[in-house]
Amino acid sequence: MSKRVLRTRLCDLLGIEYPILSAGMGPTLIGEPNGAPVELVVAVSEAGGLGVLGGAGFNLEELQSAIREIKSLTDKPFGVDLLLPKNLPDGAGMTGEVPLARILQSLPGPYVEWYEKVRESLGLPESDLTVRSDTVTMHADEAIKICIEERVPLFCAGLGDPGFMVKDAHAVGMKVLGVVGNAKNAGRVAASGVDFVVAQGHEGGGHTGRVGTMALLPQAIDAAAPVPVIAAGGIGDGRGLAASLAMGCIGVWVGTRFLASREGGAMELCKQRILESTDEGTRVSTLYTGKTSRVNTCKFHEIWDGSGLPALPFPVQVVLASALIRGFVQAGKDEYVAGFAGQISGLIKEIKPARDILLEMVEEAADILSRKLKEDVVVQ
Numbered sequence: 165m166s167k168r169v170l171r172t173r174l175c176d177l178l179g180i181e182y183p184i185l186s187a188g189m190g191p192t193l194i195g196e197p198n199g200a201p202v203e204l205v206v207a208v209s210e211a212g213g214l215g216v217l218g219g220a221g222f223n224l225e226e227l228q229s230a231i232r233e234i235k236s237l238t239d240k241p242f243g244v245d246l247l248l249p250k251n252l253p254d255g256a257g258m259t260g261e262v263p264l265a266r267i268l269q270s271l272p273g274p275y276v277e278w279y280e281k282v283r284e285s286l287g288l289p290e291s292d293l294t295v296r297s298d299t300v301t302m303h304a305d306e307a308i309k310i311c312i313e314e315r316v317p318l319f320c321a322g323l324g325d326p327g328f329m330v331k332d333a334h335a336v337g338m339k340v341l342g343v344v345g346n347a348k349n350a351g352r353v354a355a356s357g358v359d360f361v362v363a364q365g366h367e368g369g370g371h372t373g374r375v376g377t378m379a380l381l382p383q384a385i386d387a388a389a390p391v392p393v394i395a396a397g398g399i400g401d402g403r404g405l406a407a408s409l410a411m412g413c414i415g416v417w418v419g420t421r422f423l424a425s426r427e428g429g430a431m432e433l434c435k436q437r438i439l440e441s442t443d444e445g446t447r448v449s450t451l452y453t454g455k456t457s458r459v460n461t462c463k464f465h466e467i468w469d470g471s472g473l474p475a476l477p478f479p480v481q482v483v484l485a486s487a488l489i490r491g492f493v494q495a496g497k498d499e500y501v502a503g504f505a506g507q508i509s510g511l512i513k514e515i516k517p518a519r520d521i522l523l524e525m526v527e528e529a530a531d532i533l534s535r536k537l538k539e540d541v542v543v544q
């Protein structure tokens with residue numbers, strides 16, 4: 165069978181064959197594998213899409229070596245995704261490598277008491293995790309400098325407005341995108357000079373806003389114009405791709421479907437959660453990071469809801485949730501473990517190579533757009 169052609173302006177702007185980007189996915193929590201590691205980036209870029217490295221969990225040195233590793237494995241374009249949060253709290257001013265157990269003891273009393281109560285009742289070990297002070301999220305300026313020095317083809321800001329670095333990125337031939345969850349931010353980020361806006365709907369995995377993808381896309385497109393929009397949130401096959409293009413998007417940014425691929429970086433247990441999930445098998449909670457994020461449902465939510473505690477601010481809540489998830493895994497309490505994932509989880513029934521996922525998506529979208537719509541829809 166001859167290869168399908170499915171091209172949009174995005175392909176010309178990025179030098180890729182198909183308008184499909186695998187989303188930048190960091191680890192769900194501290195100590196977990198990176199959702200979009202080097203292997204996924206390379207597989208997606210080699211298959212004709214554009215793979216985006218989830219940079220959020222790295223320290224500066226790891227970021228640079230991952231970028232260099234990608235370059236050594238493919239000469240195709242790729243991206244790097246970083247989080248650029250505003251107003252990190254004081255605790256972010258730490259130095260060196262700090263044991264999570266120590267940070268936990270400095271949390272407000274009710275949180276320490278709840279943490280110890282959970283640990284005791286479920287027989288969890290004391291946390292052996294550490295956090296390093298040189299993570300890219302805490303040193304965004306230096307991380308961006310590395311991306312510019314390495315001339316990463318596409319810089320992606322998963323959180324925050326990357327406007328301040330666009331000029332420097334463009335000067336070395338890089339492109340820049342910003343991920344948003346509502347029309348207001350689509351307009352704001354577009355006006356800051358980025359090349360593309362990714363509009364991610366409420367159904368998406370990880371940090372998520374309040375507006376569903378179907379309602380968000382046309383409003384984000386209008387708000388961002390003339391900057392083109394890439395669709396995200398709930399896209400898992402060629403139907404989602406075709407619908408996004410029909411809406412006026414120039415491509416798609418796909419997270420959960422590529423996370424549940426052979427090269428996707430989630431813990432096996434979390435991949436399993438996605439396979440077992442129905443369309444209702446996720447929920448939005450501040451439990452994991454202090455910001456609203458979508459995760460597969462598990463018993464961890466029940467005990468958190470029972471605590472009656474409000475979430476701590478980002479990234480302090482990450483410390484609390486990470487320590488407990490690690491404890492659940494170590495103690496074999498699998499029913500308390502799940503990771504970031506979107507509502508499209510219910511569609512995913514098999515862990516496949518990323519290349520197959522991408523090519524099937526292309527094939528299905530091309531069939532819808534070239535044949536099926538003409539058969540099913542009467543237009544005069």
Ligand SMILES: Cc1cc2nc3c(=O)[nH]c(=O)nc-3n(C[C@H](O)[C@H](O)[C@H](O)COP(=O)(O)O)c2cc1C
Pocket residue numbers: 187188189190191192199218219220245246247321322323343364367368369370371396397398399417418419420421423503504505506507508
């Ligand atoms: C495990 C996981 C980790 C994620 N980490 C990040 C991240 O570090 N930076 C980011 O911009 N988005 C992150 N996201 C969100 C994705 O980039 C993407 O917007 C989302 O997955 C799209 O919705 P979908 O899951 O329905 O495809 C993450 C999503 C998942 C599932």
